Amino acid sequence: MTIVERFLNYTRINTTTDRNKGAAGIMPSSPGQMELAQLLARELTELGLEDIRLRDTAILTATLPSNTSKCVPTVSFFAHLDTSAEQVNDTQAQIVAYNGGDIVLNSALDIVLKEAEFPEIAQYRGQEIIVTDGTSLLGADDKAAIAAIMHAVKVLVENPSIEHGPVKVAFVPDEEQGLRGAKAFDVEEFGADFGYTLDCCGIGEFVHENWNAGNAVVTFTGQSAHPMSAKGKLKNSLLMAHKFIAMLPPGEAPEYTDGREGYYWVKELAGNSAKTVLKMDIRDFSKQGYADRMAFLQKLADSCQVLWGEQAVHIDLSDRYENVANSLEGEASFPIDIAKEAYSRNGIEMNAIPMRGGYDGAVLSQKGLPCPNIFTGAHNFHSIYEYLPVSSLEAASNVVVDVIRITAERIDA
Known part of the structure; x- marks a missing residue:
């Protein structure tokens, strides 16, 4: 044969x-x-x-x-x-x-x-x-x-x-x-x-x-309320998620990078005003670059938690595979x-x-x-x-x- x-x-x-x-x-x-x-x-x-x-x-x-x-x-x-x-x-x-x-x-x-x-x-x-x-x-x-x-x-x-x-x-x-x-x-x-x-x-x-690869799952917890009485009460988790995404480094996404440039990839966003879950991939070729990216996401989540309060943000970071x-x-x-x-x-x-x-x-x-x-x-x-x-x-x-x-x-x- x-x-x-x-x-x-x-x-x-x-x-x-x-x-x-x-x-x-x-x-x-x-x-x-x-x-x-x-x-x-x-x-x-x-x-x-x-x-x-x-x-x-x-x-x-x-x-x-x-x-x-x-x-x-x-x-x-x-x-x-x-x-x-x-x-x-x-x-x-x-x-x-x-x-x-x-x-x-x-x-x-x-x-x-x-x-x-x-x-x-x-x-x-x-x-x-x-x-x-x-x-x-x-x-x-x-x-x-x-x-x-x-x-x-x-x-x-x-x-x-x-x-x-x-x-x-x-x-x-x-x-x-x-x-x-x-x-x-x-x-x-x-x-x-x-x-x-x-x-x-x-x-x-x-x-x-190849990549050092990791995952991030960020859960945003808001406060639902009827629109007729929402002023001062409603906390929209969807808007929290969008604001979080907007604070990611501009240009560091798959569609803007090549070669050995790392990125944050926003892959999935699902939820409602009360609860929204964001899933992301994190990629970097160097050990330090990968560690820095994961640390940045943790710091961003912690900062948003302080800003929005009441357990509004929880982030779960995990490793997928190494270079x-x-x-x-x-x-x-x-x-x-x-x-x-x-x-x-x-x-x-x-x-x-x-x-x-x-x-x-x-x-x-x-x-x-x-x-x-x-x-x-x-x-x-x-x-x-x-x-x-x-x-x-x-x-x-x-x-x-x-x-x-x-x-x-x-x-x-």
Whole structure:
């Protein structure tokens, strides 16, 4: 089975995450995720891997034993089973020979992937590209990663001359709704020394830093009163919330920031004059910047409490995940160095980018398993215009093989 055939097989299983079931605590949130995990478990068995464990949560792990007498660190690779709920239709993938210009995904529905809107596609002229018929996601986020990892394992099994230490693989559910699979993952039981997720972007991209992320829930309690006798009595919690929002730093919101600029994101506001609840996301790349943002919100809430009195404002601040970079500092940076060499061996220039979002590796790193992020080769995640150049998918798998190879070679260095 080629890597492309493998990927296409995985896309035929609908693994759309179900936000309602996820919110109810059900994992996996959709039956397709377990179906895909079961298929992968069978394939891993056929490849001869050991300690294959498929849990009721659809978390699947397996081990490729070392083939060397050297004491090599255990490297691991992660991908997620689910696809985003932006689109729920079954995937109808197709392979096109791209020679430039626009790609007609669906002539009947007049759905076209336009080069003018997605100019980065021009770099793949002369290549085969996998796309959809325009009615669904492609699911390369993250089935391209699954295919790349599984193909890499196949290469190692079929080529025992490639010396390697223990290799562990893991496939987790419901990444697309709060990294739920990673949060449920038992890093200590897994027993790896370091790892990589494959859950990113175009060929060459690499992530070893992302947000320090937190949540804020601010509850405003007013005093209701009938309008005919409201003077001096009514305290409108909705207006309190709007005044609170107006006191946030101007320009420090997602729509005004990029790169390593942090923000406050007002995500949800609901209530009435008596009680209103505001939910916010807080993001910053640096530890100190994140701490300062959380401290600012606490001080703002305290100041408003003094201003409005009578327990008018209550704020609940919580951490969601840390920046992966916090786990890759100093001597712990070796996974970055190994990946950089693996990219180089494949003629790929590493483009290290700060991820303005979360991924499973952030949670895994915080749990003690350093886990930067390797490219899958796909573009336009969460969109009907998602596409995957075949050569980029192959490159991702080749990088995985070389990461494993280099990890063993470094024992002699």
